[in-house]
Amino acid sequence: MKYLFFSFFLMSSLLINSQEFPDINLNDIEGKSISVKELADSDDIKIFSFWATWCVPCINELDAIADVYEDWQDETNVELIAISTDDARTKKRVIPLVNGKGWEYQILLDENQDLKRALNINVLPYVVVVKNGEIIHTRTGYTPGSEEELYEVVKEHSK
Template sequence: MKKLLIFTAFLSFSLLSFSQNRTLPKVDLKTLDNNTFNTSDFDNDGKPIVISFWATWCKPCIKELNNIAEVYEDWQDETGVKVIAISIDDARNMSKVKPKVNA
């Protein structure tokens, strides 16, 4: 399990190195409390940002988020990384999204 986490971290940071200095398209998103914000508001003072797209029905997505949650504090301490998880579920599934986010 530890090897899988290390591999996932290595792969994630390797992929991040290819996306440095790229601009994220400006898109409006809704938060769980129904507020709207724009992706241009993502800021982490030059530190890495990992954006994970997921869905409640996607078992690999849930597993990835759980794995990230296990190592997030260490990543945060070491790199200052910020993880932003964006659900692609539609509004009808909002009641399924909230428990996953709060877990």
């Protein structure tokens, strides 16, 4: 029974991690439409970080990564795309927050939560690591130090 459970868990995690990234367009903060599928279809690793202005752990994670992001890019050429899931009521807070934090990430707005729904994301923060259009890692939640574990995943797959 234990082996059956382990096999099921292993197979389901492989299925989740080998999922193809959805073909959805989102707007950036200037209003330009961007295909997330085109962003994901790259030899370089992309980190899609789903967040919201009201989500304190999300902001803490993006702040922690901002401190080391330049080093990550120099070493692995990784790109982080921060996808705001703020809706019509709270999206007006996105640009002032991003500007105040000085984040150097590409910011996309998923205000209808189409991408969030397509990836079956229920809890924020949520991180999806993609290479060549395939999801290679996902993580829900944030605790201090999680960014180092994320970077280990990036380094492992950037070889």
